[in-house]
Amino acid sequence: xxxxxxxxxxxxxxxxxxxxxxxxxxxxxxxxxxxxxxxxxxxxxxxxxxxxxxxxxxxxxxxxxxxxxxxxxxxxxxxxxxxxxxxxxxxxxxxxxxxxxxxxxxxxxxxxxxxxxxxxxxxxxxxxxxx
Numbered sequence: 001x002x003x004x005x006x007x008x009x010x011x012x013x014x015x016x017x018x019x020x021x022x023x024x025x026x027x028x029x030x031x032x033x034x035x036x037x038x039x040x041x042x043x044x045x046x047x048x049x050x051x052x053x054x055x056x057x058x059x060x061x062x063x064x065x066x067x068x069x070x071x072x073x074x075x076x077x078x079x080x081x082x083x084x085x086x087x088x089x090x091x092x093x094x095x096x097x098x099x100x101x102x103x104x105x106x107x108x109x110x111x112x113x114x115x116x117x118x119x120x121x122x123x124x125x126x127x128x129x130x131x
Contacts, residue, residue: 005052005059005115006030006043009124011086014041015057023103023119033057045102049084049124052115059114080106082120083127090118097130 001017008014016032027044031037077095084090092106099122106118 003054003057004030005054005057007049007052008047009049009085009121010047014043016041021051021053021119045121046123048119048121049086050090050121051119053117053119054114055116056114077107079109079131081127081129081131082106082125084124085126090120092118097128099128 001019002021004016004018004021006014006016014030014032016030016035018028018030021028023045026046027042030041030043032039032041077093078097079091080094080097081089081091090106090108091110092108094104094106097104101122103119103121106120108115108118
């Protein structure tokens, strides 16, 4: 089961688990933390800012998301910095950024980040810088 933190365009956040995350579909099922099967939520990608694949749900809000540690780059791809419409910035590496696609995966540059990868919706961005 995948642990996800879903951040929506309207500012909502949901934490939960999913068995299947497929970006070729229009949505996925999220089972919220603490809920049962009947509490499952259908998450529509069109409402999503980003989906964080996390190690745990507690996270560490004091971490600096802009840290870049190239000596420990565990993923291939280009360095990328993205700024969302709400002003949040993420820095990482992407193997598959393409401005014509609806979204892409970003692997955080901070190897100590709680997020192991992030699915970023292109429509939620105001700025993309590839290095």
